[in-house]
Amino acid sequence: MNTLHVEIPGRRYPIFIGTGLLDQPSLLEPYIKGKQVLVVSNETVAPFYIERLQSQLGQYEVHRIILADGEQYKNIDTLNTIFDALLETPCDRDVTLIALGGGVVGDITGFAAACYQRGVAYIQVPTTLLAQVDSSVGGKTAVNHRLGKNMIGAFYQPRCVIADTGALSTLADRELGAGLAEVIKYGLIRDIEFFEWLEEHLDQILRRDNDALVYAIERSCQNKADIVSQDEHEAGIRAILNLGHTFGHAIETGMGYGVWLHGEAVAVGMVMAADLSRRSGWLSESKFRRVETLIHRAGLPTTAPSEMTEPRFLDLMAVDKKVHAGQLRLILLQDIGKAVISDDFDQTLLKQTLNRVSG
Amino acid sequence: MNTLHVEIPGRRYPIFIGTGLLDQPSLLEPYIKGKQVLVVSNETVAPFYIERLQSQLGQYEVHRIILADGEQYKNIDTLNTIFDALLETPCDRDVTLIALGGGVVGDITGFAAACYQRGVAYIQVPTTLLAQVDSSVGGKTAVNHRLGKNMIGAFYQPRCVIADTGALSTLADRELGAGLAEVIKYGLIRDIEFFEWLEEHLDQILRRDNDALVYAIERSCQNKADIVSQDEHEAGIRAILNLGHTFGHAIETGMGYGVWLHGEAVAVGMVMAADLSRRSGWLSESKFRRVETLIHRAGLPTTAPSEMTEPRFLDLMAVDKKVHAGQLRLILLQDIGKAVISDDFDQTLLKQTLNRVSG
Numbered sequence: 001m002n003t004l005h006v007e008i009p010g011r012r013y014p015i016f017i018g019t020g021l022l023d024q025p026s027l028l029e030p031y032i033k034g035k036q037v038l039v040v041s042n043e044t045v046a047p048f049y050i051e052r053l054q055s056q057l058g059q060y061e062v063h064r065i066i067l068a069d070g071e072q073y074k075n076i077d078t079l080n081t082i083f084d085a086l087l088e089t090p091c092d093r094d095v096t097l098i099a100l101g102g103g104v105v106g107d108i109t110g111f112a113a114a115c116y117q118r119g120v121a122y123i124q125v126p127t128t129l130l131a132q133v134d135s136s137v138g139g140k141t142a143v144n145h146r147l148g149k150n151m152i153g154a155f156y157q158p159r160c161v162i163a164d165t166g167a168l169s170t171l172a173d174r175e176l177g178a179g180l181a182e183v184i185k186y187g188l189i190r191d192i193e194f195f196e197w198l199e200e201h202l203d204q205i206l207r208r209d210n211d212a213l214v215y216a217i218e219r220s221c222q223n224k225a226d227i228v229s230q231d232e233h234e235a236g237i238r239a240i241l242n243l244g245h246t247f248g249h250a251i252e253t254g255m256g257y258g259v260w261l262h263g264e265a266v267a268v269g270m271v272m273a274a275d276l277s278r279r280s281g282w283l284s285e286s287k288f289r290r291v292e293t294l295i296h297r298a299g300l301p302t303t304a305p306s307e308m309t310e311p312r313f314l315d316l317m318a319v320d321k322k323v324h325a326g327q328l329r330l331i332l333l334q335d336i337g338k339a340v341i342s343d344d345f346d347q348t349l350l351k352q353t354l355n356r357v358s359g
Numbered sequence: 360m361n362t363l364h365v366e367i368p369g370r371r372y373p374i375f376i377g378t379g380l381l382d383q384p385s386l387l388e389p390y391i392k393g394k395q396v397l398v399v400s401n402e403t404v405a406p407f408y409i410e411r412l413q414s415q416l417g418q419y420e421v422h423r424i425i426l427a428d429g430e431q432y433k434n435i436d437t438l439n440t441i442f443d444a445l446l447e448t449p450c451d452r453d454v455t456l457i458a459l460g461g462g463v464v465g466d467i468t469g470f471a472a473a474c475y476q477r478g479v480a481y482i483q484v485p486t487t488l489l490a491q492v493d494s495s496v497g498g499k500t501a502v503n504h505r506l507g508k509n510m511i512g513a514f515y516q517p518r519c520v521i522a523d524t525g526a527l528s529t530l531a532d533r534e535l536g537a538g539l540a541e542v543i544k545y546g547l548i549r550d551i552e553f554f555e556w557l558e559e560h561l562d563q564i565l566r567r568d569n570d571a572l573v574y575a576i577e578r579s580c581q582n583k584a585d586i587v588s589q590d591e592h593e594a595g596i597r598a599i600l601n602l603g604h605t606f607g608h609a610i611e612t613g614m615g616y617g618v619w620l621h622g623e624a625v626a627v628g629m630v631m632a633a634d635l636s637r638r639s640g641w642l643s644e645s646k647f648r649r650v651e652t653l654i655h656r657a658g659l660p661t662t663a664p665s666e667m668t669e670p671r672f673l674d675l676m677a678v679d680k681k682v683h684a685g686q687l688r689l690i691l692l693q694d695i696g697k698a699v700i701s702d703d704f705d706q707t708l709l710k711q712t713l714n715r716v717s718g
Contacts, residue, residue: 087506147446
């Protein structure tokens with residue numbers, strides 16, 4: 001097991017990464033606050049892991065709520081079902097919520113914990129690659145609104161993150177690929193060595209070689225923890241974690257939540273960001289090709305669906321959280337391993353990127 | 360105009376108190392973040408004050424949303440209408456929300472600001488006595504759940520509070536009385552001199568003598584600011600501000616939100632807390648009578664409605680935020696001006712208090 005830490009003002013919490021962590025009861029215990037625990041999971045994950053998790057919690061009063069699986073359920077209605085469960089029990093202010101699942105479960109459980117009685121404890125137990133490398137770390141919680149992704153939420157940190165890489169054995173290939181989009185992202189924004197390692201080891205990851213997976217997860221989490229520790233509330237540098245997300249969120253919202261996986265939309269978004277960087281003269285043609293190729297090799301899409309026309313993109317991107325004083329800000333690449341936050345891009349080039357079909 | 364400050368770690372914000380502040384544009388300006396403003400008000404307050412407020416905001420892009428008036432609308436559905444308005448505009452992360460109204464408007468607007476894009480700026484412009492002396496100060500925001508009052512919310516501080524005492528001229532008598540409950544509370548929990556001043560000057564306040572009102576508001580806000588500055592997140596001492604609220608919230612929830620005003624329910628709750636303190640041998644009979652008398656003189660109820668039976672109270676109080684490890688904690692009085700947080704009260708005496716009809 002490897003332990004990393006997120007260090008933010010007044011708080012420090014661990015990320016435990018390793019195989020078989022779901023079977024280590026001593027790991028969870030110090031992070032549970034009171035006597036009551038509510039495990040939040042979904043109908044796909046729960047059959048595999050909820051009993052194993054719950055068997056470690058013998059000394060607690062454990063409740064559970066199983067959500068439907070999919071981005072289309074990450075909304076205020078589902079959030080309400082968690083509040084209902086908490087109040088019907090009733091759970092007090094010392095309750096600890098445990099998010100057992102992927103990014104949707106983690107985001108909604110974290111936001112429920114942020115709001116219930118104005119804030120209770122929660123623990124992230126991510127079971128997908130995407131959640132293990134990205135969404136479970138850093139305290140961004142949210143639900144979607146029909147007009148925009150992650151528009152309602154809070155910065156609210158978990159007490160710990162427990163990433164059992166063993167859980168990836170039951171992950172669908174499509175979900176593994178979606179997680180790889182965020183893994184590749186760390187290489188692109190600030191870690192060229194990792195990008196090069198991924199170019200060399202992608203096949204091992206796709207074969208689910210445990211050592212390769214563990215290394216990729218640890219290195220991703222270290223990158224994430226470093227950035228979050230510098231800028232918890234995204235006043236500055238943390239925004240580079242959103243590489244590809246402005247385009248990606250537009251695709252997710254535009255196509256209807258759940259049609260594209262978040263990682264798939266981000267994959268296309270990253271290629272679009274690389275494309276705009278290339279058109280802006282920042283990224284060479286050969287480096288753009290390396291980006292596109294790695295994403296393609298991960299089994300991810302590299303072009304937006306035809307439904308996403310230029311005006312549709314522009315409409316949806318206008319509600320992005322990175323819009324500032326009416327001006328869209330994008331995360332672009334000055335190089336592989338070097339992202340910048342920019343509102344200084346040519347609108348004509350942006351339109352070319354939005355209209356790009358391939359190549 | 361008098362200016363007080365709330366000082367919390369990493370933040371300091373002013374409370375401006377005075378007559379005619381709604382007509383001072385220079386007051387608002389420094390606290391508005393970007394170019395967009397969303398004024399949230401209700402159908403009772405807006406006709407009196409929204410044009411006056413908006414006339415100060417000529418240089419901004421101002422939007423408005425008018426809510427229905429009443430505690431029964433302080434819920435997630437109404438919150439959603441604010442999110443819809445923000446996203447349909449669309450408003451970006453630099454938007455500033457202004458809460459123009461009483462406690463309901465302030466609580467729901469503050470919570471909307473806490474959640475929209477994970478947190479945007481907001482300003483409190485309280486127009487009721489209750490909001491000016493209590494709910495607009497200190498950053499407690501929330502909406503109600505059918506099973507419990509203020510159960511979904513956040514600690515989220517405004518950028519400033521602007522309390523124009525001139526707004527109280529249009530306040531209904533019943534609303535003025537409700538606000539007085541919270542004013543009297545400060546005397547009871549930590550300021551016996553203020554309690555004695557209120558015993559002497561209550562008639563002037565009820566006649567809406569401006570000097571008396573301004574003094575009562577300032578002294579209340581000073582007490583509130585002192586406590587919040589010590590304990591923003593209610594880890595300890597801040598809980599004494601909840602004197603009467605556990606009983607009061609049970610009445611509000613039990614009778615249906617909006618049937619009793621919050622201040623009316625708190626008034627009864629404070630008499631109940633004083634009654635339990637008397638039965639516990641902490642408060643003399645004569646001091647209990649002084650508490651009850653002052654509350655009665657303010658035009659407030661002093662006994663719970665007959666619908667609130669002992670089992671109903673116990674059920675509803677079980678979901679209170681002050682329940683800890685299954686044990687109810689109450690704010691009780693060791694003296695007038697001296698509140699304590701206690702879970703060490705006799706259950707038999709509590710039941711006598713819950714069954715008390717009068718006297």
